[in-house]
Amino acid sequence: MTIDSYYTLGRSGLRVSRLALGTMTFGDELGWGASEETARQLFNAYIDAGGNFLDTADLYTNGTSETLLGKYVAERNLRDRVVIATKFTFNAEPGNPNAGGNGRKNIMRAVEGSLKRLGTNYIDLYILHAWDRITPAEEVMRTLDDLVRSGKVRYIGLSDTPAWYAARSQTLAEWRGYEPISALQLEYSLVERNIEREFVPLGLELGMGIMVWSPLASGLLSGKYKPDSTSTEGRLAMMKDSKNPAFQKMTDRNWKIVAELEQVAQEIGHSMAQVAVNWTVHQPGIGSVIIGATKLSQLEDNLQALEFEIPSELNDRLKTASQPEAQFPYFFFDPGMQGMITGGTTIQSKPREYYDR
Numbered sequence: 001m002t003i004d005s006y007y008t009l010g011r012s013g014l015r016v017s018r019l020a021l022g023t024m025t026f027g028d029e030l031g032w033g034a035s036e037e038t039a040r041q042l043f044n045a046y047i048d049a050g051g052n053f054l055d056t057a058d059l060y061t062n063g064t065s066e067t068l069l070g071k072y073v074a075e076r077n078l079r080d081r082v083v084i085a086t087k088f089t090f091n092a093e094p095g096n097p098n099a100g101g102n103g104r105k106n107i108m109r110a111v112e113g114s115l116k117r118l119g120t121n122y123i124d125l126y127i128l129h130a131w132d133r134i135t136p137a138e139e140v141m142r143t144l145d146d147l148v149r150s151g152k153v154r155y156i157g158l159s160d161t162p163a164w165y166a167a168r169s170q171t172l173a174e175w176r177g178y179e180p181i182s183a184l185q186l187e188y189s190l191v192e193r194n195i196e197r198e199f200v201p202l203g204l205e206l207g208m209g210i211m212v213w214s215p216l217a218s219g220l221l222s223g224k225y226k227p228d229s230t231s232t233e234g235r236l237a238m239m240k241d242s243k244n245p246a247f248q249k250m251t252d253r254n255w256k257i258v259a260e261l262e263q264v265a266q267e268i269g270h271s272m273a274q275v276a277v278n279w280t281v282h283q284p285g286i287g288s289v290i291i292g293a294t295k296l297s298q299l300e301d302n303l304q305a306l307e308f309e310i311p312s313e314l315n316d317r318l319k320t321a322s323q324p325e326a327q328f329p330y331f332f333f334d335p336g337m338q339g340m341i342t343g344g345t346t347i348q349s350k351p352r353e354y355y356d357r
């Protein structure tokens with residue numbers, strides 16, 4: 001598999017690369033991003049390698065990410081060649097409750113801002129960034145459908161919502177003839193496998209391709225951090241006092257996973273980052289993995305993640321080391337408990353060949 005082989009996202013007809021380029025590091029407003037010139041190099045290297053899928057959000061680097069992305073796309077006249085995903089939800093104007101969240105007023109405001117910064121008249125994939133706990137799924141789906149019908153948006157997605165909310169939204173779309181959800185954007189890596197419980201079966205069953213964020217757990221799985229290091233280099237070191245749980249990756253459990261990954265990577269002869277991304281790409285339900293970088297050398301490393309296979313014995317070792325703990329009610333669905341339902345017979349809904357065309 002190479003980056004210039006394209007796959008359809010979820011149940012849509014949108015063709016995307018298995019590796020998307022994350023642009024959360026385009027601009028250095030937050031202190032852990034890349035300069036404008038480095039961001040341009042990252043963009044060009046990804047495009048030259050054959051990638052077509054670019055992920056941003058309205059408030060990444062306070063809007064700079066969208067602005068730079070739009071500029072680089074225009075510089076190479078690539079608008080119809082690339083697939084641009086962007087997002088709304090986070091508040092753009094402190095004190096104004098309708099400048100954030102997933103209500104119609106904010107979505108309509110946010111889409112105009114994104115179109116302007118990106119310098120385009122359409123967004124390929126418009127994604128709700130995070131659940132706001134309040135707006136009914138009916139309102140979100142009707143608004144997103146309106147945007148598709150208006151021509152401002154081609155496809156839609158959800159990020160960081162509960163599984164029940166995504167399932168309800170997709171079912172509403174099916175029953176009311178709205179544009180269906182093509183993508184679920186979620187955190188997934190060797191140290192964060194919780195989406196396997198609900199979201200992977202949800203995406204497979206209801207036709208939503210998972211776009212993975214933080215496949216390297218913000219850089220932890222590159223192996224550059226050590227348990228006893230006092231270095232302040234890299235996002236996780238810089239953000240170690242942050243209250244954002246996405247940056248709290250240096251735990252005893254995770255160090256054990258990193259140690260196993262290091263050994264496996266050595267045995268295969270690839271970098272830890274490549275092995276970590278490769279593992280993520282090949283899990284069930286994964287449509288595309290969003291890779292991020294602050295340096296060209298990092299991106300060049302990560303772009304080679306599709307070029308090898310992890311032997312099954314080493315794959316099993318990674319799987320065992322990173323196994324999430326058993327939780328209710330999911331242990332009811334494990335083969336042991338299911339044996340009490342099947343009476344010891346083997347039941348599959350379809351043989352594997354049924355899906356291979």
Ligand SMILES: NC(=O)c1ccc[n+]([C@@H]2O[C@H](COP(=O)([O-])OP(=O)(O)OC[C@H]3O[C@@H](n4cnc5c(N)ncnc54)[C@H](OP(=O)(O)O)[C@@H]3O)[C@@H](O)[C@H]2O)c1
Binds near residue numbers: 212293297
């Ligand atoms: N929907 C959401 O809620 C959400 C949330 C987060 C991200 N995202 C999307 O997902 C994209 C990727 O997320 P992420 O940046 O967290 O991904 P990640 O792959 O987990 O982390 C990327 C960071 O790790 C370090 N790194 C990457 N490759 C490396 C290598 N080969 N060797 C050493 N260090 C390396 C770099 O940071 P340093 O140089 O600072 O170490 C880089 O910025 C984002 O750009 C964004 O588009 C979405």
